[in-house]
Amino acid sequence: MQEQKRHPTIEDVARTAGVSRAAVSKVLRNAYGVSPAMKERVDAAIEHLHYRPRVAARAMRGSSFTLGIEIPDFGNHFFTRLLGGATRALVGTPYQLIIAPAEGGSQEGYRAIEALADRQVDGIVAISPLVSPEWLERLAERTPLVMLGRHDRSTGYDTVVGDDAAGARLVLDHLLGLGHRRIAHLTRSEDVTVPSSGTPHSIRLAVYLERMRAAGHENQVRVVRTGEGEEAAEAAAAELLRSEPTPTAIFAAHDELAIGALRAVDEAGLDVSVAGYDDIRIAAQPGISLTTVDQSGEEMGERAVRLLLDRIAGRTEPVHEVFAPTLVPRRSTRAPAESVTAGSPAAAAAG
Amino acid sequence: MQEQKRHPTIEDVARTAGVSRAAVSKVLRNAYGVSPAMKERVDAAIEHLHYRPRVAARAMRGSSFTLGIEIPDFGNHFFTRLLGGATRALVGTPYQLIIAPAEGGSQEGYRAIEALADRQVDGIVAISPLVSPEWLERLAERTPLVMLGRHDRSTGYDTVVGDDAAGARLVLDHLLGLGHRRIAHLTRSEDVTVPSSGTPHSIRLAVYLERMRAAGHENQVRVVRTGEGEEAAEAAAAELLRSEPTPTAIFAAHDELAIGALRAVDEAGLDVSVAGYDDIRIAAQPGISLTTVDQSGEEMGERAVRLLLDRIAGRTEPVHEVFAPTLVPRRSTRAPAESVTAGSPAAAAAG
DNA sequence: ACTCGGAATTGAACCGATTCATCGGCTCAA
DNA sequence: TTGAGCCGATGAATCGGTTCAATTCCGAGT
Numbered sequence: 036m037q038e039q040k041r042h043p044t045i046e047d048v049a050r051t052a053g054v055s056r057a058a059v060s061k062v063l064r065n066a067y068g069v070s071p072a073m074k075e076r077v078d079a080a081i082e083h084l085h086y087r088p089r090v091a092a093r094a095m096r097g098s099s100f101t102l103g104i105e106i107p108d109f110g111n112h113f114f115t116r117l118l119g120g121a122t123r124a125l126v127g128t129p130y131q132l133i134i135a136p137a138e139g140g141s142q143e144g145y146r147a148i149e150a151l152a153d154r155q156v157d158g159i160v161a162i163s164p165l166v167s168p169e170w171l172e173r174l175a176e177r178t179p180l181v182m183l184g185r186h187d188r189s190t191g192y193d194t195v196v197g198d199d200a201a202g203a204r205l206v207l208d209h210l211l212g213l214g215h216r217r218i219a220h221l222t223r224s225e226d227v228t229v230p231s232s233g234t235p236h237s238i239r240l241a242v243y244l245e246r247m248r249a250a251g252h253e254n255q256v257r258v259v260r261t262g263e264g265e266e267a268a269e270a271a272a273a274e275l276l277r278s279e280p281t282p283t284a285i286f287a288a289h290d291e292l293a294i295g296a297l298r299a300v301d302e303a304g305l306d307v308s309v310a311g312y313d314d315i316r317i318a319a320q321p322g323i324s325l326t327t328v329d330q331s332g333e334e335m336g337e338r339a340v341r342l343l344l345d346r347i348a349g350r351t352e353p354v355h356e357v358f359a360p361t362l363v364p365r366r367s368t369r370a371p372a373e374s375v376t377a378g379s380p381a382a383a384a385a386g
Numbered sequence: 387m388q389e390q391k392r393h394p395t396i397e398d399v400a401r402t403a404g405v406s407r408a409a410v411s412k413v414l415r416n417a418y419g420v421s422p423a424m425k426e427r428v429d430a431a432i433e434h435l436h437y438r439p440r441v442a443a444r445a446m447r448g449s450s451f452t453l454g455i456e457i458p459d460f461g462n463h464f465f466t467r468l469l470g471g472a473t474r475a476l477v478g479t480p481y482q483l484i485i486a487p488a489e490g491g492s493q494e495g496y497r498a499i500e501a502l503a504d505r506q507v508d509g510i511v512a513i514s515p516l517v518s519p520e521w522l523e524r525l526a527e528r529t530p531l532v533m534l535g536r537h538d539r540s541t542g543y544d545t546v547v548g549d550d551a552a553g554a555r556l557v558l559d560h561l562l563g564l565g566h567r568r569i570a571h572l573t574r575s576e577d578v579t580v581p582s583s584g585t586p587h588s589i590r591l592a593v594y595l596e597r598m599r600a601a602g603h604e605n606q607v608r609v610v611r612t613g614e615g616e617e618a619a620e621a622a623a624a625e626l627l628r629s630e631p632t633p634t635a636i637f638a639a640h641d642e643l644a645i646g647a648l649r650a651v652d653e654a655g656l657d658v659s660v661a662g663y664d665d666i667r668i669a670a671q672p673g674i675s676l677t678t679v680d681q682s683g684e685e686m687g688e689r690a691v692r693l694l695l696d697r698i699a700g701r702t703e704p705v706h707e708v709f710a711p712t713l714v715p716r717r718s719t720r721a722p723a724e725s726v727t728a729g730s731p732a733a734a735a736a737g
Numbered sequence: 738a739c740t741c742g743g744a745a746t747t748g749a750a751c752c753g754a755t756t757c758a759t760c761g762g763c764t765c766a767a
Numbered sequence: 768t769t770g771a772g773c774c775g776a777t778g779a780a781t782c783g784g785t786t787c788a789a790t791t792c793c794g795a796g797t
Contacts (some may be wrong), residue, residue: 042528044753047518054775060755068775091445091506092753095782101444101505109469110667115460122460122487131501134485136473154452154505155442177393211648265667294671301672316616321644321652323675395783406747411785419745443783446752 043084052080063088092364094155094227100129103151105161107137107144110264111291112315113332114162116182121160129342139253141165141226149341152178158343160336164205164227164234179346181339186233193346193354195339198329199235202360203242205328206286206310209362211250214371215308217273217285218247220259221268221286221296236288239312243286257282261292268295276303283371284308290315293325297367307369324366330358403431406674411674414439415448429622445506451480453694454502456512458488458495461615462642464664464683465513465514468534470686472511480697481508492516492577503529511687515585530697532690537584544697544705546690548681550586553711554593556679557637557661560713563719566635566659569598570608570626572647573617573639587639590663594637608633612643618647620653627654634722635659641666646675648718659719675717681709 045063049056054073054084062077069077080086089097104121106114118134133156137147144163151159158179161171168187174180175191182194192287210218220243222228228237238257247256261271272285276299285300285307287293293311300307311318314329335358342354396414400407405424411678412420413428420428431437441450455472457465469485476483484507488498495514500508509530512522519538525531526542533545571635573579579588591609598607612622623636627650636651638644644662651658662669663679686709693705702736 044751045755046753056754057756057777057779058775059761061776062661067533070775073775087500089506089753090504091442091450092782095440095446095513095753095784096755097782099505109466109473112463118460118487119489126490131498132485132487133505136485138473139477147482149438150484153438153439154439154450154484175693195709294668298672317645317668317671320668320674321649322675323671324673346753357609360441393783396785397783407784408747408749408786409745412746417783421745424745442781443752444785445787446754446783448752 036058036215039142042089043086045086046082047065047084048077048086048195051084052076056081066213072187078343092173098157099155100131101154101156102130102132102340103135103156103159104132104153105135105144105147105163106139107163108263109136109138111289112317113191113289113291113313114330116313116315117162117336117339118236120333120338121340123333124337124340124344130344132340141349152285158347160339164236166359179343181343181346183335183339184235186235186238188355190351190353193281193339193342193355193356195335195342195358197235197335197358199238200242200327201314202362203239203286203329204246205360205362206312206326207243207246207336209326209364210284210286210308210368211246212312213284215371216250216252217255217257217282217284218243218284218286219259220286221259221261221272221275223292224260224262238289239264248272256280259297263291265291265298266293268292269298270295272299273302275298276305276307281305283308284310284368287311289313290318290325290327292325293318293327293367297323306372308371310368318365321382326365326368327363327364332358334358338377393440394437394440396437397480398435399428399431399437403427403437403704446545449661450506451482452505452507453481453483453566453691454484454486454499454507454510456486456495456498456502456510456514458514459614460462460487460489461669462640464640464642467664467666467683468513468687468690471684471689472691473687474684475691476535477690481695483691488514496521499525507713509698511619511690511694515587530694532694532697534686534690535586535636537586537589539704539706541704542694544690544693544707546686546707546709547694548686548709548711549588550711551593553663553679553681554637555597555713556588556713557663559599560677560715561635561659561661561719562597562644562661563637564719565601566722568606568608568631568633569594569595569603569635569638570610571637572610572643573622573625574643575611575613612646614642616642616646616649619643620649621646622659623647623650624653627651627656627658632656633658634642635661637717638662640664641669641676641678644669644678644718645674648674650674657723659722661719667716669716671715674698677716678714679711680714681711685709 045056045059049059059077062074135147135151137143144166148161159319160181164185182193184196185194188305223236227234228240261267261273285296287296290311290313291308296309311325311327314327318325318327396407396410400410410428412419413425484554486498486502488494495517499512513534523542531543535547574587578585579591610626612618612624636647638647641662641664644660659669662676662678665678669676669678
């Protein structure tokens with residue numbers, strides 16, 4: 036181990052300022068009961084020694100002034116939207132954000148959240164959709180907790196979530212309205228779409244099935260599974276496009292998948308509409324111009340942090356907030372080539 | 387404050403297992419000198435109580451088994467490439483990664499790094515190019531440190547950096563080779579390009595100036611400044627494209643800026659080549675197809691973490707690693723419309 | 738039977754902050 | 768003059784682990 040200088044402690048500050056440790060502690064937390072004269076002396080000593088309190092020591096009795104946020108996947112840019120909002124919400128507070136990545140399997144969510152709890156954070160924002168509600172309830176008994184993107188309504192923790200049913204309906208109605216009938220749904224593996232598990236992807240899938248049935252296209256239903264990331268999505272979409280009859284539109288469960296699908300469509304040289312979900316920044320790029328659903332990730336992240344701060348301040352009744360999504364139609368979706376007017380084959384024959 | 391259950395402590399474990407606290411501690415760290423029988427008893431007690439040691443308490447004497455990484459901007463996807471590599475390098479180690487975002491001004495870099503140091507991390511990987519070497523040296527006396535993207539060669543900390551001079555030369559030679567003469571350089575504000583400050587952007591700028599001069603085009607030099615993010619880059623590029631004479635190519639200092647520039651070019655309806663730097667994932671998308679320089683961010687992130695682990699294990703001699711970049715030519719760069727063959731106006735006249 | 742040596746185990750000190758009961762000094766009213 | 772009340776400041780206890788010197792245990796050697 037390399038030779039390292041010792042950090043100055045509160046004891047050192049107290050000695051150089053000629054006061055007690057307790058006094059220094061009070062100044063640090065600007066607690067009640069310090070004379071201006073003493074505060075000045077102590078501040079001078081702190082400045083002189085370049086003293087900084089150790090969070091680990093503070094955390095043993097007081098609080099760590101640290102909030103933890105767990106993120107499943109940095110590859111998904113929607114999560115960076117959330118992060119941006121969360122970061123913004125902490126400006127001007129004494130809290131520091133630390134992020135625990137959970138890339139890997141579904142078990143990584145537990146690991147990352149526990150890692151945060153072990154570090155005595157004052158509160159946690161988490162995203163993993165796969166951890167069980169019971170486990171979260173138990174966690175919430177010890178640490179204030181806000182979950183992002185969960186539809187369960189716990190009494191122990193708060194939730195901030197987009198209205199996935201409404202958003203998926205926007206997409207389906209948009210595609211059906213354009214005249215599409217052979218609409219495929221590109222989504223993640225079964226474990227994140229277990230029916231009525233309440234994950235966003237399970238809801239988007241359910242709405243897809245329900246809407247296709249309501250429109251009388253249940254025989255056109257086609258659900259394609261893929262792993263995380265656009266490479267996997269591209270491969271899955273490519274395979275889909277090779278099989279007959281090819282769909283005229285693909286509803287991807289989130290934008291990263293949609294980006295991969297666009298790649299496959301481009302590669303295959305077909306005219307297939309693609310819609311995504313999340314409205315990540317790149318979706319607006321002219322060369323991509325992806326139709327998608329905006330669920331204002333920054334605001335969700337910001338709101339989650341504010342709820343957490345409320346909870347730390349003492350609130351105990353749970354809050355469950357739902358954000359209304361909006362459709363952002365762009366060039367990646369258009370009427371199918373084969374039918375001239377929407378929804379009416381007769382019109383096409385007459386044209 | 388909401389009523390919260392008490393965490394089980396090492397004392398509780400010791401009591402239920404019928405051994406001493408010291409014994410439990412040894413089992414936790416699987417240190418030398420525990421009988422299999424005792425280990426089994428202790429493990430059972432830990433399991434039974436759902437005990438998890440508190441990192442804060444461990445950190446007071448031992449280590450926190452936490453590595454910190456400071457990231458200036460989540461909006462820049464190159465940094466998420468670095469993060470991906472860093473995360474991968476920690477799989478299978480007892481260390482947990484925590485990330486401190488430094489979004490905001492240049493002072494945020496100091497804040498975020500200090501926040502990590504305050505949290506007693508066992509080592510730090512940092513990216514901010516603007517913090518001073520002296521400050522970093524002082525930090526490195528206390529905490530093992532690896533800097534990403536810095537060209538200074540400190541004795542106190544390691545560095546992992548791409549060869550920015552070589553990378554920029556690849557881009558310039560590519561553009562010049564295609565026949566471009568009016569090449570503009572789109573880069574960040576002056577504070578990150580101070581000459582010989584050693585920041586990547588200062589080097590890319592210096593190479594641009596040097597190459598333009600060497601090719602005899604110093605009168606075509608055009609440096610455009612922009613803030614962070616593609617919106618700002620788009621605005622700056624749009625303004626550039628409105629001024630006469632319009633450049634035939636834009637070398638953007640990194641891909642996010644290039645994406646913004648592409649947007650402005652598309653908007654203006656001009657035929658202007660755009661090249662970037664970093665090879666973020668989206669650059670390969672068909673609709674974007676951005677010519678750029680790959681500096682294998684994942685490997686850099688991975689390498690940085692490995693060097694940090696080495697340092698924690700005891701290494702003291704500094705290591706300075708340089709990654710060789712490669713050019714990735716794509717459709718966003720092509721020969722300028724006005725000259726038929728490269729570099730020879732005479733040939734165009736004869737054609 | 739007795740000593741010796743090494744491994745297993747323990748008790749107590751320690752890390753650096755916060756917290757709280759207590760104390761000293763000062764003001765002001767009786 | 769005395770005592771109540773208040774405020775600023777302090778010493779000691781405390782948080783939950785790790786570390787280390789000291790102690791016990793156990794089997795081998797004489």
